[in-house]
Amino acid sequence: MANYRLIFLLFSLLVSSFTKLIAQDSSAVRASEIFTEHKGKYMYRAHISIEDQELTGLLMIKKYATGHYRLAMVNELGLGIFDMEFFADADTPFVVHSINEMLNKKQVINILREDFESICVNFAQWEKVSDVKMERRYHYRGKRIYQLNAIGQIQSAELRKWGFWRHKISLEPTKNPYPASLFISHRFTSLSILLTFVQ
């Protein structure tokens, strides 16, 4: 009988600590998206280098209360470059509303989709939280890993496939609910994206 009491006590303690751990992680996860506001609009200076071509302009990012994002880039003189929408639900495919002729290639669209999906993360869908060498990491949709700084902001991210990283994102977190800049580089393609916050 005493053994049963001991086992029950140990089990209760275990459940209690596990619940606390989950609660801590949930609060941390909630605060650690790239754009931490519930909804908002952000304008970035954008520079996309792709092969031997350069695209510059402004990237507008709109985050909706439903957790989905819309991103539209226009060049300096206002002409549309692309307009894409990403949904919070992983099962809903992204939508290309418009894209300029020079980017309208399946491979390029896939790269942009992967890049922007890494930015449009949704706190409800973190799969795992791990601490590696004192560094907290979030794992998202199987292939994405986000590293956090000491105060819980995302400072870098990478997309991994078949053991290799495909893209890396360096962020410059600020006290604001959006990063001051983002730089996306690729391992296998000569495409990079630099975003610098405007307003």
Add this chain to the structure above:
Amino acid sequence: MMSVLMMSAFALQTQSYTKIANIEEIKSKIVKKASETENIHSDFDQEKHMMMFNEVIKSKGVFYFSKPNKLRWEYYSPIRYIIVLDGKQVQIQDQSKVKTFDLNSNPIFKEVNKLMISSFNGDILNSKDFKVEYYQSSYDYMAKLRPLNSAMANMIETIEIYFNKTDFGVTGLKIVEVGNDYTLIKFQNRIINGKLSTHIFTL
């Protein structure tokens, strides 16, 4: 000859336009004015109307044009940057950094550059790439261009070029994209054939 025009183009959006049946006289005056124009220096307001954001992104700055193909767009807001195009290269100064690209490496700039230059030198009105219709309001003339080439028609629905009724100079441009987003550029305080330093077109 130097003329200073303080006429504003704020009325571009609110005027009602009627189609002009006999275009030859007006067209020849516009083309004559364009051929006499060696350079332009003007303030501009730019509005990008994006349906998805349900609001207008406004920018403003100073614009310079010099024949045959030099353009300088100097933005003061929302951020300070300068774009200089010379027909071969595009230079962009963002804060203190200057980046130079071959115009061929940026096909969108190449198209926009071609569009702007041909609007100011009047060539666009005789271009085979567009179907042109002419309209007028009590305030100005407007040439409405529809792209005939499919690559451009996939991006741009119409281009509207506004001309001052007194001096036939360009006072505004409206580029309507497929999907109804549009960019409206209004030129104000235009100085035509004033003295421009050649350094303006170098960063």
